[in-house]
Amino acid sequence: MKNNLLKYLRTEILPTEFCAGCGCGTVLNIFCHVVDEMKINPDDIIMVTGIGCSSWIPSPYFSADTLHTTHGRAIAFATGVKVMKPEKHVIVIAGDGDLAGIGGNHLIHAARRNIDLTVFLVNNYIYGMTGGQVSPTTPSSVPTTTTPYGNTESPFKIAELVAAAGANYAARWTTYHIFHLKKAMKDAIQKKGFSFVEICSQCPTSYGKRIGMREGIDQLKDFRDNSIDIRKVSEYDENVLENKFIVGKIAERTRPEFTESLRKINMKFDEERA
């Protein structure tokens, strides 16, 4: 039986190049479900990505206009797209190194600007494509190829950072919580303004093995066993929470959207003329 969702993929380039056990396939799968259930025509979607494993989720696999940009700059490119094509869904899927590391400045400024982009940050806690270097979301003490004696830095709480910067929507889920994640991705696409979902994902090849989880399923079990609903965090001590995945909706608000504000200025000149 042919999978109904294959119509959303560039099937001529399948199978994907993702490693066995990688979470990227799960995210792609859920994203196809989201588009299908929301009945969005892929011709109305413009996918923008950066560099890294997670950027390959939409590009080249998802069959829509796909703009595969330089490392870290997906949101900057997407800003130009959205200003010129405000009627389209402009969706960024990229990784932690890309969006929180080299592109971190664009992320917080887009959130501050509250431009109507949907950003799915697939957080695998590592630079996977380049072979397992420390990333800005790698937990402290974890050994990586560039922190062989353990990570001496602290990670970003990236969804909270985006929420604090002013995004209209911010949430965090994991590749274990596929139904919650699907709902959050729909909410993010629906929500006007800057919408952000951090998707905690497994990387057995470059990250899991460094924390004693050699198979993809090990990290999924970790997500299952160590996630805490954001509404219940007050029940826990802070030092307990540090090693947990705090999942749920972090912010939802209705600040004015950037491209609409731009258009209002232009309309004012149109009216003056008329």
Place this chain on the structure above:
Amino acid sequence: MTRENYLNKLKNQTRFIQGDEAAAYGALYAGCNFFAGYPITPASEVAELMAKELPKTGGYYIQMEDEIASMGALIGAAWSGGKSMTATSGPGFSLMQENIGYACMTETPCVIVNVQRSGPSTGQATMGAQGDMLQARWGTHGDHEMIALSPSSVQESFDLMIEAFNLSEKFRNPVIFLLDGEVGHIREKVVFPDVSELNIYPRNISKVKTDVFGGARIPPMIEFGMGHRIHVTGSTHKSNGMRDVVSLEAHDTLIRRLNDKIESCRNEIARYKEHFTDDMEYLVVSYGASARPSMGAVLKLREKGFRIGFLRLITIWPFASTIVKELGKKANKIFVPEMNLGQISREIERFVSCDVLPVSKIGGVPHTINEIAEYIEKIIVLK
């Protein structure tokens, strides 16, 4: 219709404005409808004017968080139907280089104004220079061709900006608009033309699904949202846009075509002005702000009886090698006044066998006529 109304109001008006502002007005005439930038001296006037005027013409201005983002936004806007532009100076131009390379690789039309100031690094922020002539050519990594133009006056800043957009659209390549702090900040008279009398090169958009990264020397473009589901990537790609980063043929075919589409039209793109070259024994070559005292020096030396010609480069890249080669055969020596330590004189050396003498001045103040004339006279007389 708002853009036409706006430009009709400007028609035949005479203004006393800066080169930076003239460049911005030129962009509005050329149909620029998207500007993303970041403040920097001496280029901020371009952004300020665009911020004020673009909304009146139905266009959009964004101040981005840095020049890297500005350049990215330009490319995203261009693929979404925008005619996009940014303006910066040396430090910002350095930051833009990676995404300028992306624009070359993805054949994205856009215009980057670099109002040059003294560098390297922060240098003399408020003082003009011509130190980025080679960065404009080779600033981004990898084999690539570049188009760069350099006006010498405020009126030319306006006129040439329309050309910059036209070349960018025609060749599907970024175009670098090399102002210098002097021409950018000087105030001169500009007469605004009737837009209906201008030749504005329309973007070649394919309505049907086709290869937009090959199949022709300059393939047509598409616009996002047309339903063609195009893949745009800075990785080596096939003519349909899909990535192919391992085959020698894919890279060789793509990169040679990208270079060839500019190189094969070198003579068409290379604009210049010749003066007194018929009887010349010596030649002065200059461009931008330095061309102004250079011309004065040539006139002064000719009054004294020296047979000296002048070539003003308007297009910097691709280099006007044909005319330089030709004039190089007639000249005993070539003098090159420029506000750097000899960047374009190096390029001239590649095409001529006579002596090429840089007449360099750095420090943020343009040459005077006498400085150039006296230097040249001393060398000719001492010969």
